[in-house]
Amino acid sequence: MRITNAWTGTAARLLLAAVLGYAGLVKIKDLREAGRSVAVYQIVPTDAAQFVGGALPFVEVAVALLLIAGLATRAAATATAALMAMYIAAIVSVWARGLSIDCGCFGGGGTLTDGAERGYVIDIARDLLFLGAAVLLIWNPRTRYALDRWVLDVKEG
Numbered sequence: 464m465r466i467t468n469a470w471t472g473t474a475a476r477l478l479l480a481a482v483l484g485y486a487g488l489v490k491i492k493d494l495r496e497a498g499r500s501v502a503v504y505q506i507v508p509t510d511a512a513q514f515v516g517g518a519l520p521f522v523e524v525a526v527a528l529l530l531i532a533g534l535a536t537r538a539a540a541t542a543t544a545a546l547m548a549m550y551i552a553a554i555v556s557v558w559a560r561g562l563s564i565d566c567g568c569f570g571g572g573g574t575l576t577d578g579a580e581r582g583y584v585i586d587i588a589r590d591l592l593f594l595g596a597a598v599l600l601i602w603n604p605r606t607r608y609a610l611d612r613w614v615l616d617v618k619e620g
Contacts, residue, residue, distance in 0.1 A: 480531040482593060490523075522542075547591075551591065555587065558583045
């Protein structure tokens with residue numbers, strides 16, 4: 464592996480860890496609000512939305528911790544890619560149904576009065592960027608300063 468790939472992977476790993484960690488921690492502060500944010504998507508019943516909204520921040524933080532540590536990097540990147548694909552699909556679904564909401568990606572969330580269409584494009588583009596970073600890590604999980612090196616006896620690139 465070339466050194467630039469290991470450093471690029473390290474940057475992707477830490478970027479995704481920061482994003483997921485921040486998003487999860489902000490939502491953990493108010494789990495009811497996180498549940499309401501899921502409910503406005505109108506994809507799952509309200510009770511299920513409360514459960515998903517309450518559980519999702521802990522999943523995000525757990526994956527972020529794995530990414531920070533560089534432990535089970537490929538698995539954590541796969542989980543991140545799945546989360547990003549799910550987020551993109553949910554936003555596209557809302558947009559296609561003509562709903563006007565704030566994604567609630569970093570806390571808050573709820574119905575908007577206008578400007579959602581522009582926001583959807585930005586949210587989808589952002590999540591596609593994060594999905595790309597996750598795919599990069601799936602293909603090339605060997606990064607610098609990762610615990611995988613010691614746990615899995617994998618040499619750094």
